[in-house]
Amino acid sequence: MTCDKAEHKILFYSKGEPMISYQNVLDGRGFALTFVGMAIVFLALWVLTLSVSLIPKILQRLEKQFPGLLSDGETGYQPVRLEEDKVELGFIAAIAYVLHHRRISRS
Amino acid sequence: MDILFNFLQTTGFSQMSLGNVVMIAIGISFMVLAITKDYEPLLLVPIGFGIVLGNIPGIASMPLGVYDQGSVFYYIYFGVKQGIFPPLIFLGIGAMTDFSYMLSSPKLILLGAAAQIGIFITLIGALYLGFTPAEAASIGIIGGADGPTAIFLSSKLAPHLLGSIAIAAYSYMALVPVIQPPIMKLLTTKKERLIRMRPPRHVSKAEKIIFPLVGLIISAGIAPGALSLVGMLFLGNILKESLVTERLANTARNALIDIVTILLGVSVGASTKAQVFLTSGSLKIFGLGALSFAIATAGGVLFAKLMNLFLKDKINPLIGSAGVSAVPDSARVSQMMGLKEDPENHLLMHAMAPNVAGVIGSAIAAGVLWAVMVK
Numbered sequence: 001m002t003c004d005k006a007e008h009k010i011l012f013y014s015k016g017e018p019m020i021s022y023q024n025v026l027d028g029r030g031f032a033l034t035f036v037g038m039a040i041v042f043l044a045l046w047v048l049t050l051s052v053s054l055i056p057k058i059l060q061r062l063e064k065q066f067p068g069l070l071s072d073g074e075t076g077y078q079p080v081r082l083e084e085d086k087v088e089l090g091f092i093a094a095i096a097y098v099l100h101h102r103r104i105s106r107s
Numbered sequence: 108m109d110i111l112f113n114f115l116q117t118t119g120f121s122q123m124s125l126g127n128v129v130m131i132a133i134g135i136s137f138m139v140l141a142i143t144k145d146y147e148p149l150l151l152v153p154i155g156f157g158i159v160l161g162n163i164p165g166i167a168s169m170p171l172g173v174y175d176q177g178s179v180f181y182y183i184y185f186g187v188k189q190g191i192f193p194p195l196i197f198l199g200i201g202a203m204t205d206f207s208y209m210l211s212s213p214k215l216i217l218l219g220a221a222a223q224i225g226i227f228i229t230l231i232g233a234l235y236l237g238f239t240p241a242e243a244a245s246i247g248i249i250g251g252a253d254g255p256t257a258i259f260l261s262s263k264l265a266p267h268l269l270g271s272i273a274i275a276a277y278s279y280m281a282l283v284p285v286i287q288p289p290i291m292k293l294l295t296t297k298k299e300r301l302i303r304m305r306p307p308r309h310v311s312k313a314e315k316i317i318f319p320l321v322g323l324i325i326s327a328g329i330a331p332g333a334l335s336l337v338g339m340l341f342l343g344n345i346l347k348e349s350l351v352t353e354r355l356a357n358t359a360r361n362a363l364i365d366i367v368t369i370l371l372g373v374s375v376g377a378s379t380k381a382q383v384f385l386t387s388g389s390l391k392i393f394g395l396g397a398l399s400f401a402i403a404t405a406g407g408v409l410f411a412k413l414m415n416l417f418l419k420d421k422i423n424p425l426i427g428s429a430g431v432s433a434v435p436d437s438a439r440v441s442q443m444m445g446l447k448e449d450p451e452n453h454l455l456m457h458a459m460a461p462n463v464a465g466v467i468g469s470a471i472a473a474g475v476l477w478a479v480m481v482k
């Protein structure tokens with residue numbers, strides 16, 4: 001396939017205006033392009049998916065072989081730490097403190 | 108007196124055509140939308156201003172516009188024409204992007220691939236409407252919902268359509284919150300929209316540093332045409348994640364990306380001269396652009412539903428639509444749609460995975476199209 005503009009002009013713009021036709025799709029190999037293009041995109045991202053899944057496993061093995069090599073060797077499942085968690089814990093602690101203080105003052 | 112008359116004949120007002128007036132109105136409406144509605148203001152303000160600037164008629168003997176060799180704007184536009192600005196923007200995006208959500212749920216990367224179907228279906232549509240294969244590929248890439256990628260590919264394959272494609276790409280990116288929700292709602296059931304996903308795991312620093320290298324080798328190895336885009340994306344990311352080049356990362360994600368965005372926006376806008384832009388071809392490009400966004404959104408959502416047939420931990424299909432790059436707007440749409448159904452179901456973190464995977468996916472698609480067209 002070529003992107004030579006002059007050649008395509010002869011194909012599609014011979015009368016100055018583009019022709020709307022299903023034949024254009026066939027001539028431009030639209031379906032083959034779509035199939036091959038999507039297959040390559042999927043292949044690339046599938047290989048990326050596999051590699052990304054393997055990285056923590058490889059790192060875990062490396063950590064076993066060379067302990068301390070990775071400063072934060074947390075590669076297994078752990079929920080992501082959110083700053084909000086700290087805020088929430090602080091909030092709960094404050095409420096608990098107030099309730100505890102009230103109970104003591106009542107008794 | 109004749110000096111005055113001669114001068115009056117050279118003024119922009121005396122040479123202005125109706126087309127110029129229409130384009131100036133379009134430019135002003137872009138700026139109004141950006142300023143009052145906050146639609147992609149960082150892009151639409153420079154583009155809108157550029158449209159106004161490019162449609163003030165100049166003097167034939169003076170190099171003033173982007174198409175006049177020797178003018179200031181000609182040299183600024185050189186960065187667009189030669190595809191220099193998009194990789195620099197990717198450098199900044201890489202330095203901003205946190206891939207950890209994607210690294211914590213690798214299976215979600217595939218949603219970023221599925222959403223690229225919009226590119227290829229639109230390519231078929233553009234071929235049907237009579238565009239050449241190279242032009243059709245450039246129009247199709249609008250479906251990647253990635254402005255720099257669209258500009259990069261059209262600068263290589265169809266520079267004469269660059270203005271229309273860039274304007275369509277950025278306009279629809281700004282309209283993501285309007286285009287996507289009805290499609291997402293139409294293709295999902297209430298039960299699916301309520302799916303709660305497992306929280307992402309913590310990603311180690313080592314994983315974050317290794318990923319840009321692995322990502323570069325795989326994506327550019329498979330599609331070398333994407334080298335300049337993904338190369339700069341991952342360079343920016345390693346600058347960020349290594350933590351030893353904080354100054355460089357800061358420059359890439361702040362000063363550099365801002366400078367390039369201004370130059371790119373204003374010169375792309377200025378390239379939309381009425382005589383070049385106001386054609387039936389531009390209208391078709393806008394129509395095809397809308398179609399490509401809709402198909403890309405549907406592709407992501409439907410693929411998430413397909414994946415759910417095989418997965419134990421179900422995916423909320425609302426995050427499928429985030430596969431169409433448009434970082435972070437499409438991820439925000441997923442979050443917004445999820446919250447509408449269940450105010451405690453936060454999908455943003457999950458949606459960021461297909462969202463950043465979509466950036467890589469659309470760059471790879473551009474690389475594939477470029478390689479196929481120039482062979």
